Amino acid sequence: MLIYRRENYFMKKNGKTGVIKLFSLIFAVMMLISFASCGKKDKDDPNGYTLNEYIGATPDKWNAHTWETSGDRYIPGYTEIGFVDIAYDPQTGGWKWAYEMADAMEDVTADFADKEKWGIEEGQTGRVWKISLNQAAKWADGTPINADTYIYAMQQLLNPEMKNYRANSYYSDDIAIVGAYDYFYSGSTSKVQNYKGENTYVYPYETWVLGDDGVYTGEDGTKLYFGLNDVLAYLQGESLTSYKDYMTEAQCGINAYDLLAAKADDKGYVPVTDETKDILFGFTSAPVWGKETEDLLAAYVLYDFTFPVFDWEGVGLVKVDDYTLYYICAEPISQFNFYVNMTSIWLVYEKLYEAGKSKVGDLVATNYGTAVNNYMSYGPYKLVSFEKDKQIVFEKNENWYGYTDGKHEGQYQTDKIRCAIVSDHNTQLELFETGKLDSVELSSDDMNEYRHSDNLLKVPQTYTFRYFFVTDKEVLKTLSENASSDSKSVNKVILAYDDFRHAMSLAIDRADYVLKGTAGHDAAFGLINSLYYYDIEHDPDSVYRKSDEAKQVICDIYDVKYGEGEKYATLDEAYESVTGYDVDKARELFQKAWDEAYAAGDVKDGDVFEFTCPVVKKELTAEDMTQQNLIQGYIDAAIAGTPFEGKVTITYTTNEDRYAAVGEGRIEMARGAWGGGAFYPYSMIRCYVDPSYTEIHERCGFDPTQETMSITADFDGNGTEETLKDSYYNWGASINPGGKYNLADGKLKLKILAAIEKNLIEQYHFIILSSENLVTIYSDKIKYGTTQYDVMYEFGGIRWLTYNYNNGEWEQYVKDNGGTLNYK
Amino acid sequence: MFKYVLKRIALVFVTFFIIMTMCFILIKLLQPEKPMLGAQAAMELARREALGYNKPILVQYAIYLKNIVTKWDWGTSWEIDYMAPVNEVIFDRLLPTVLINLYSMIFSVPFGIMIGIYAALKKNRWQDHLISTWIMIFVSVPSYVYAFIVQYFLSYKTGWFPLIMSSYADAGGTFFSWTMFHSMVLPVLALSFSTIASLARYTRAELTEVLTSDFMLLARTKGLTSRQATTRHALRNAMVPILPMIISMFIGVLDGSLIIEKIFAVPGVGGLYLNSINLLDYDVFMAVGMFYTFINLSSMIVIDLSYGFIDPRVRMGER
Structure with missing residues (x-):
């Protein structure tokens, strides 16, 4: 009876109540969680203009010194701007240079007083560039940007302890600064290659001297090493380790790799001795390797080189006054190329850069440019929200000079940029069709439906x-x-x-x-x-x-x-x-x-x-x-x-x-x-002919340093054509900085370039x-500066993007269309 | 029982160490890709040298272990979240995954059990057949198929729910707002269908077996109604194999679903492991791997011990 009453107490006639109570409890918990915090939703200003776009993956670092991929450049595209910008000119329908972080940049080489100090020859041009800085430029927090800011940033970029990914742009590329290379390597000792290209060596084979300890040296006593792991120019950017499968008994009659590895230190360096010479020669002389002669062993050698200590005073980025810099190039550069290179600059915000520094192993690195709180903008927009794998939000940078200097009237109408990080293409398309994204890239399958859309843009x-x-x-x-x-x-x-x-x-x-x-x-x-x-x-x-x-x-x-x-x-x-x-x-x-x-x-x-x-x-x-x-x-x-x-x-x-x-x-x-x-297609062609520039993809069967081609042209400009024969590599080098025809008449360079292209293609x-063309479709909400693509300014960029609807009007427009827009 | 638990814990640590060693060696054996342009290739090699990646693998492992033991430093991410400590990389992404999985569980478990009970009570009738067919379909079809379906019908076509999960900023700076919950409904649903079907299947199977046991006949003979006998006796016995399954599901809330997270743009841990391998972010790979290894090893002990609590007949160490 007691049991029956207790049962009745808990269970009603049809026994459902307990279950219902359980469900109610669960539902209540869920609602409690849901309503626990009624956070204020960040709604866009209905009268404002928000650009909604997307990217497929989160950028992981956008620091100007360390960015690696085009994805990393997404954020600086809005938050940074160069000394100059290539801007669409709606009046002419063409493009123009727009000074931004600089007021002027001019070639002052001819009148430069200190030519000797900087190794500038008389008559040279394009070596010394005077940059007059924009005095209104500020960081997003209002801190002024001046010459010291640029000097500090370049010192950090070239800091040898930091091994910044982008350092080589300023010590070895077209805009290399005088002294930057020496500063970057200052005081460091590293193994450098004996092979200097074109069959020249620092220590040719016949000059080697056998030391008392059995290790070969150069004539000056510098010890010589074979490097198993080092990338070698002679091997077109590969190392001996890359070829270890060929250095086996089955392939060349000797287990060359294993025998050398047994004598190597922890970095893969093997002292050159009679024994190690014989081992390596056993491999290089084998048919599988092309039966090289013994003197070519010099191409595999490295030696210790200590770079002399080099002060910053020897680097050609010179402060003239608070708002003037001299940028002294290692090689002459044309105005056009200099300007193009200055559309992005190397600025970093010192306080955050230093605060983010730490040493990991032997590497000093900084986390500057990886989150909102360790990055500072100086361009038209500032980063206000960065959620990894989710969303990036930019708003107008109130401290940007462009909104008040009177030179940007009618530009930068966009108030806010919201970028969703969405990798699934189907989801991207659905977001676009429901008005949540303002453009989307199309795949070949999508073209079946959108091929005839009026909103299609082809981006070469x-x-x-x-x-x-x-x-x-x-x-x-x-x-x-x-x-x-x-x-x-x-x-x-x-x-x-x-x-x-x-x-x-x-x-x-x-x-x-x-x-x-x-x-x-x-x-x-x-x-x-x-x-x-x-x-x-x-x-x-x-x-x-x-x-x-x-x-x-x-x-x-x-x-x-x-x-x-x-x-x-x-x-x-x-x-x-x-x-x-x-x-x-x-x-x-x-x-x-x-x-x-x-x-x-x-x-x-x-x-x-x-x-x-x-x-x-x-x-x-x-x-x-x-x-x-x-x-x-x-x-x-x-x-x-x-x-x-x-x-x-x-x-x-x-x-x-x-x-x-x-x-x-x-x-x-x-x-x-x-x-x-x-x-500069002359540089691009090096990807096919210059193994020191990059790995040649076709190198297994094609050696551009050995194979030759002939070109008939008027090389001297004397009106007489002649036929010259040289290697693909040399022809490529001749039309690039430092090359014989680099500063020649444009038509001659064009002829050489065309000849290289023809000969390369004909080898098959x-x-x-x-x-490649990327095809995107854009929504009716936005209007580009132009729908005619130009490589200089694309479609006008964010600078000239305008809107047919503000945020409120667009929301209403989408609702009026039933929530789904048809662009087919 | 206590000795058994201690032995199991000791085994966990041994297994953990073996797995850690194997993972470390395997990931270090993968050849990194270097940039094709010569100058940047040299820079990348110099960077790797400075980070100690060219040291012998065992030396690197010794340094790695030393940092863990002396500083509880599991390393730094260099590819996924530049220079972020790996625990930050994981925990920044854990909450969205946990929330979605937790909501999914809260929704799936009661529904799954209820449907299973109903099917068992209606055994061999049309309700049971209908539910069994439905279970078969939902167990067979992968969850990302549901993801596309719910996204298309419940969001794209009707606009009832957002297409993707809301961002933290748009949800008002919290994961516990209505906006955030509303945007999580679709991924929760997509994850729930197969869980509901799975639970329903097991519940039905176990309950139908228990309902035909002798003690159930005794319970009815005692004077209990069918429902009283079912809920007070049959269900408890049927839950013996199912509860550990539910416990492991709770532990599984830490696992991310790569495809669901990709479709609904959930910033979770789903793709972290795969990305760390693809990008050769060594420390993240090790940390994520060891995190889940520890969770899984611990969960096995918890599940094993839970059997003893649920069913006294199987308590360890008792005579």
């Missing part, structure tokens, strides 16, 4: 995509053996045949490829696309691809003729007709390649030609698979009726390091792109595919 990029190959036959043989099995004979050696690669190029229907496989790319036939200017300083219309020289390159490569008796009357007509697609010719070349390879024993009946081609680092997308299938289709069509029919496959894959993988001969091909430097160590 400097990147030209290409397949690049291993063309070294021995390496390809090894790759073939590795891929083959008892039941399948995989042949990759065919890639060593120029005709085969040429045929692949002609088999690709680029127009079809860009239409069906990309989001708005353009078919590309040359290495340098139409964003590059060969002489923008003197001729704003000097688009490289539009020059006769560049057009002639394309016509020559694709064998399109013009003139009397030909199909096309003019060069322009011939150039416009080029498609790079000729299935019949491709088929012919495939047959030719087969015949040649078969005769040489490099292919046999029964071989299959399977090529693995990494195209991205991590994840293949649907767009990548579409592209793979398109390319496979083109190849299949071209090999029909040849012995290759049905036997050639290209499989896209991923690889974290595909550029190095091809360069080192670990994979036979990959797809990638070079870009950047739109105002790579096959050009397409030029």
Whole structure:
């Protein structure tokens, strides 16, 4: 009875009450949590103008001294500004220089008094630049910015203890400052390379002296070392460790790497002794390494060099007065290039920079520019909120001079910028269509729906995509053996045949490829696309691809003729007709390649030609698979009726390091792109011919320092043309700072550049595919300064962005349209 | 029991140390990518040298252990959050993940159990068949599919909920506001469906078995109603294998779902582990790995011991 009463006490007739009570309790807890804090929502001013945009990943450091990726530059794009800016000029429809953090910058080399101290030769120009600072410039907290601010920031940038990522821009690039290199390395001892390029050495092999301790030295007693881990210019940016798979008994008859490693210190340095010489020579003299002679051992040597102590007084950034600086360049530079380089500057806010410093290991680093509270703006906007992986918010910087100086009327209408960090493309698109984002980048799938939208913007990029190959036959043989099995004979050696690669190029229907496989790319036939200017300083219309020289390159490569008796009357007509697609010719070349390879024993009946081609680092997308299938289709069509029919496959894959993988001969091909430097294609071409500038992707089979090409031109300017032959590397160097023709007539440089491009393409160590365009769609809320893209100012930028609706009006507009906007 | 617990704790530390050593060696064996431009490649090599990355791996490990033991310093992030201590990197991202998982649990557990009970009570009737079919579908379909569906229908089409989770600033500077909760509903739902289905399935299975036991017949014979017998006897026995599952789910609130967080822009820990491997942010990788290793090892002890509390028949160390 007692039990029954207790049961009745807790349980009603149908037994549901306890459960209901449980649910009510849970619901109450949830509501309590939810309403525990009714935080005030940060709503935008309905009469204001907020730009809503997005990025895919959080920038992790935007310090001017350490930023690494383009993503890191997102924040400084709003919060910093250079000495000058390249601004859209709505009156002319062109561009102009707009002074910002400087009032003036002028070349004062001619009148400079202290030439001798700074190593300036008489008659030189473009060495000394007088920068008159904008005296109204302030940090966002109101602290004035003056010459001392710039001096401090540069001292930190070049601080040898900090090893700042961007230091090399100011000690070795176009705008290198006199003395900056010596200051950066001041007092430090490091191993430097014996090889100085072009077969010159500090300590040539024949001058080595055997010391009493059995270690070889130079004539001055400096000890010599082999470096296993050091990047060597002789190895085109690789180290001996990169090639350790070749330094084995199986490959070269001696376990060279292991034997040397056993004698190395913890940094991989091996003293040069008779024993270690013999070990290394056992490898370098092997067929797998090209049977080098013993004197070339000097190319693998490093030695200790102690840089002399160098004071700041020897660095060419000089304070003249509180608002005037001299910027003394190590090499002459033109005004245009100097101005371009000064569109971003090196300023950091001293108090926060110093407060953020700490020493980790031997590295001194600062966390300046990683959060709101350790960063200070000085541009039109300031950073007010930074939530990692979530959102970045900017507001107008009230202390920016531009809002009161009268020189920026009608500009910077945007009050606030809210940037969502959203990596999922579907979510990005939905946010755009519901009015939460003001623009979104489209993929190739999206183009099916948005192709005809009035709000579409095509943003050309400097990147030209290409397949690049291993063309070294021995390496390809090894790759073939590795891929083959008892039941399948995989042949990759065919890639060593120029005709085969040429045929692949002609088999690709680029127009079809860009239409069906990309989001708005353009078919590309040359290495340098139409964003590059060969002489923008003197001729704003000097688009490289539009020059006769560049057009002639394309016509020559694709064998399109013009003139009397030909199909096309003019060069322009011939150039416009080029498609790079000729299935019949491709088929012919495939047959030719087969015949040649078969005769040489490099292919046999029964071989299959399977090529693995990494195209991205991590994840293949649907767009990548579409592209793979398109390319496979083109190849299949071209090999029909040849012995290759049905036997050639290209499989896209991923690889974290595909550029190095091809360069080192670990994979036979990959797809990638070079870009950047739109105002100076002479620098960009070095990516293909200068191993000291960067790793050459095609280096496994192509050595630009050894292979030569000829150019016919009037080199002396005396009206007589002559033909000169030199290495690709030397030709590339000749049209860059310090080179023989760097300051020559623009037409000569153009001719040399065009010749390099032509000769590179005709080798078919790579096959050009397409030029990248990013396609974005923008909302009806915003209006760009111009919808005509220009590489100088894009669409006018935030400076000229205006609004058709303010925040309140836009919210109402979206509601009136049912919450979803249709731009299709 | 006490000895058993001590032994288990000691084993946890040994296992933890072994896993830590293996992880450290493996991550250090991965070759870092260096910049292609020569000058920056040299700078990156110099930076790595200064940070001690070129020392022998065991030397680096010894330094790493020494810093942990003497200073409780688990290292610094250099790639994900530049120069931030790794504990900051993790804990900055933990709260959003915990909240979403916790809300999901608070929603899923009662619903899942209730549905399972109902299905068990209606065994072999149409209600049971319908629920079983539904369970099968929801268990099979991955949670990111629900994510797309709820996002499309409940936000994009109807505008009832925001497409993505609100930012801290927009929610008024707190994670505990209505705005924030409202924006979390969709990821919570997306995570909950499969949990509800899973719990319902297990509850139904266990309860149907217990309901046919002899002691249930005794309970009815005693005079208890069907509902009294079910709730006071059958359910408690059925919960023996399910409660540990729920306990492990609570511990699992610390795990982030990479895909859900990506779709709803949740700034959580979901992608942290993967990013640390991709970017070779060694210290973050080690810290995240060891954090979850410790949580999982500890949770195993808690779950094991919970069996003893729930069912006295299985208490350890008792005679």
